Amino acid sequence: xxxxxxxxxxxxxxxxxxxxxxxxxxxxxxxxxxxxxxxxxxxxxxxxxxxxxxxxxxxxxxxxxxxxxxxxxxxxxxxxxxxxxxxxxxxxxxxxxxxxxxxxxxxxxxxxxxxxxxxxxxxxxxxxxxxxxxxxxxxxxxxxxxxxxxxxxxxxxxxxxxxxxxxxxxxxxxxxxxxxxxxxxxxxxxxxxxxxxxxxxxxxxxxxxxxxxxxxxxxxxxxxxxxxxxxxxxxxxxxxxxxxxxxxxxxxxxxxxxxxxxxxxxxxxxxxxxxxxxxxxxxxxxxxxxxxxxxxxxxxxxxxxxxxxxxxxxxxxxxxxxxxxxxxxxxxxxxxxxxxxxxxxxxxxxxxxxxxxxxxxxxxxxxxxxxxxxxxxxxxxxxxxxxxxxxxxxxxxxxxxxxxxxxxxxxxxxxxxxxxxxxxxxxxxxxxxxxxxxxxxxxxxxxxxxxxxxxxxxxxxxxxxxxxxxxxxxxxxxxxxxxxxxxxxxxxxxxxxxxxxxxxxxxxxx
Amino acid sequence: xxxxxxxxxxxxxxxxxxxxxxxxxxxxxxxxxxxxxxxxxxxxxxxxxxxxxxxxxxxxxxxxxxxxxxxxxxxxxxxxxxxxxxxxxxxxxxxxxxxxxxxxxxxxxxxxxxxxxxxxxxxxxxxxxx
Numbered sequence: 001x002x003x004x005x006x007x008x009x010x011x012x013x014x015x016x017x018x019x020x021x022x023x024x025x026x027x028x029x030x031x032x033x034x035x036x037x038x039x040x041x042x043x044x045x046x047x048x049x050x051x052x053x054x055x056x057x058x059x060x061x062x063x064x065x066x067x068x069x070x071x072x073x074x075x076x077x078x079x080x081x082x083x084x085x086x087x088x089x090x091x092x093x094x095x096x097x098x099x100x101x102x103x104x105x106x107x108x109x110x111x112x113x114x115x116x117x118x119x120x121x122x123x124x125x126x127x128x129x130x131x132x133x134x135x136x137x138x139x140x141x142x143x144x145x146x147x148x149x150x151x152x153x154x155x156x157x158x159x160x161x162x163x164x165x166x167x168x169x170x171x172x173x174x175x176x177x178x179x180x181x182x183x184x185x186x187x188x189x190x191x192x193x194x195x196x197x198x199x200x201x202x203x204x205x206x207x208x209x210x211x212x213x214x215x216x217x218x219x220x221x222x223x224x225x226x227x228x229x230x231x232x233x234x235x236x237x238x239x240x241x242x243x244x245x246x247x248x249x250x251x252x253x254x255x256x257x258x259x260x261x262x263x264x265x266x267x268x269x270x271x272x273x274x275x276x277x278x279x280x281x282x283x284x285x286x287x288x289x290x291x292x293x294x295x296x297x298x299x300x301x302x303x304x305x306x307x308x309x310x311x312x313x314x315x316x317x318x319x320x321x322x323x324x325x326x327x328x329x330x331x332x333x334x335x336x337x338x339x340x341x342x343x344x345x346x347x348x349x350x351x352x353x354x355x356x357x358x359x360x361x362x363x364x365x366x367x368x369x370x371x372x373x374x375x376x377x378x379x380x381x382x383x384x385x386x387x388x389x390x391x392x393x394x395x396x397x398x399x400x401x402x403x404x405x406x407x408x409x410x411x412x413x414x415x416x417x418x419x420x421x422x423x424x425x426x427x428x429x430x431x432x433x434x435x436x437x438x439x440x441x442x443x444x445x446x447x448x449x450x451x452x453x454x455x456x457x458x459x460x461x462x463x464x465x466x467x468x469x470x471x472x473x474x475x476x477x478x479x480x481x482x483x484x485x486x487x488x489x490x491x492x493x494x495x496x497x498x499x500x501x502x503x504x505x506x507x508x509x510x
Numbered sequence: 511x512x513x514x515x516x517x518x519x520x521x522x523x524x525x526x527x528x529x530x531x532x533x534x535x536x537x538x539x540x541x542x543x544x545x546x547x548x549x550x551x552x553x554x555x556x557x558x559x560x561x562x563x564x565x566x567x568x569x570x571x572x573x574x575x576x577x578x579x580x581x582x583x584x585x586x587x588x589x590x591x592x593x594x595x596x597x598x599x600x601x602x603x604x605x606x607x608x609x610x611x612x613x614x615x616x617x618x619x620x621x622x623x624x625x626x627x628x629x630x631x632x633x634x635x636x637x638x639x640x
Contacts, residue, residue, distance in 0.1 A: 019626065019627035022624045022626065
């Protein structure tokens with residue numbers, strides 16, 4: 001009965017149209033998606049402003065007599081002298097599982113024509129990153145499925161690993177491969193009905209990309225069946241700079257929802273160089289003072305507050321994580337430019353891709369010397385540590401020897417052997433795109449090469465040998481692979497079995 | 511016309527010197543403008559136009575525009591005035607205007623605050639709600 005009374009009361013109070021105070025301003029200047037508004041004495045920083053006709057803005061500059069606001073959406077309808085109102089709300093985007101499989105813009109509105117988004121939770125776009133108390137160090141692996149990355153530059157859940165390189169060196173491919181591998185692992189675990197399996201959901205944020213590139217990524221993900229686990233946030237080159245500036249923050253909010261609800265998520269920012277350029281445009285039109293390379297003074301804070309939101313939270317706070325893979329495009333391999341150095345210093349390591357390696361046919365073109373993962377080794381599974389522990393050092397030694405060996409041909413047997421082993425390791429790490437490998441197969445293959453089973457295979461036959469061995473392992477010896485992935489380590493018994501298997505395979509290999 | 515930072519700063523100083531007990535002294539403003547025009551300091555046009563803008567904003571801040579669909583009786587005007595003065599303090603200039611487009615009710619604007627209790631506004635809100 002009391003419920004009924006409350007309901008009626010609520011309805012009556014809804015009908016009563018009390019006169020409320022509103023704060024208004026007048027558009028004084030408008031151009032390039034930025035408006036200067038006179039009045040609006042109550043406006044708050046980052047508050048949403050209502051321009052009428054469904055156009056909203058964001059108050060970014062609060063000055064003595066006016067407010068500088070960026071307009072989200074179509075700004076061609078906004079006129080000088082138009083009335084603007086404050087809303088008292090921060091910019092929010094829908095979050096949740098209803099977004100999986102969808103393509104949305106930086107305001108969370110669908111752009112894929114599949115109907116409205118089913119979501120009843122909204123998160124503010126700008127959110128403070130989890131604090132020190134809530135955090136936990138990275139300890140669980142995130143398998144990219146790329147052997148060179150998983151073996152030498154391991155990534156853990158909650159880590160931020162920068163992918164950096166020149167144009168067309170395969171930066172996006174590493175991100176897309178990682179998404180595909182997560183979907184593959186999720187599907188396999190769902191099929192096996194594993195109880196304590198923690199799926200990883202992926203978010204791909206395209207900032208300032210060509211529409212054709214985004215469409216290609218979507219079709220690749222659809223083909224690989226990865227879309228049901230993926231959200232795509234787009235602010236393409238034709239969207240306004242304001243939307244490009246907001247897109248990574250919107251994506252991070254969607255990822256944070258998974259983290260806050262005890263799930264694991266992966267977010268790829270493709271790419272932050274274009275994001276910085278979009279922010280520079282917005283800042284310059286707002287007449288903020290410019291600094292180095294005309295970027296505003298807070299461009300470091302822009303990226304640090306974004307990437308700080310990628311975190312691993314402790315069990316008490318849900319045990320979720322958000323792994324960040326920002327992408328930076330360098331100009332002519334210059335990693336000492338402004339934005340690359342900023343993002344390198346913020347992240348927990350970087351994967352550096354080189355044009356030279358790419359054209360030598362070493363793909364993924366990962367430069368082993370310049371790539372590093374500062375926290376990921378704690379997250380690597382034991383089997384991988386056992387086989388890959390020394391591989392980075394071996395490769396570095398090989399590079400040095402190879403440079404030295406160019407001058408003379410008379411080499412002692414040990415050096416010769418090292419060179420031959422190095423060539424085979426390089427060959428083994430080559431991997432076609434969109435073809436991630438399970439970690440147990442990676443471990444078995446690395447074990448094979450580390451223990452000299454490939455030394456008598458000619459270098460140009462290594463790829464063929466590896467492919468056939470992979471086939472053999474995953475079809476005929478699936479139970480052995482299953483054991484490795486379950487034990488997560490190469491025990492003496494497993495090593496003996498692996499040895500027998502590889503010896504058996506070598507007898508049949510021609 | 512671009513107003514330099516220096517001119518802005520000087521206009522601001524001039525404006526501050528014209529404020530007496532938190533209220534703008536009109537006579538002082540007139541004197542200040544006269545003085546600037548006769549002395550013609552560097553960038554005086556910029557200073558004057560910025561000062562004009564500051565005075566305009568200050569006046570707007572202390573002006574209450576009361577719009578109603580029909581003309582208000584003197585008692586109603588007095589009631590509106592007393593409640594506005596109670597809220598915004600003394601020094602408020604009230605202007606009363608008739609606006610038949612409101613259909614009914616009052617619309618009061620003080621600076622950038624708007625209290626809209628007109629029928630027009632309610633109809634607009636209703637249309638947006640649908």
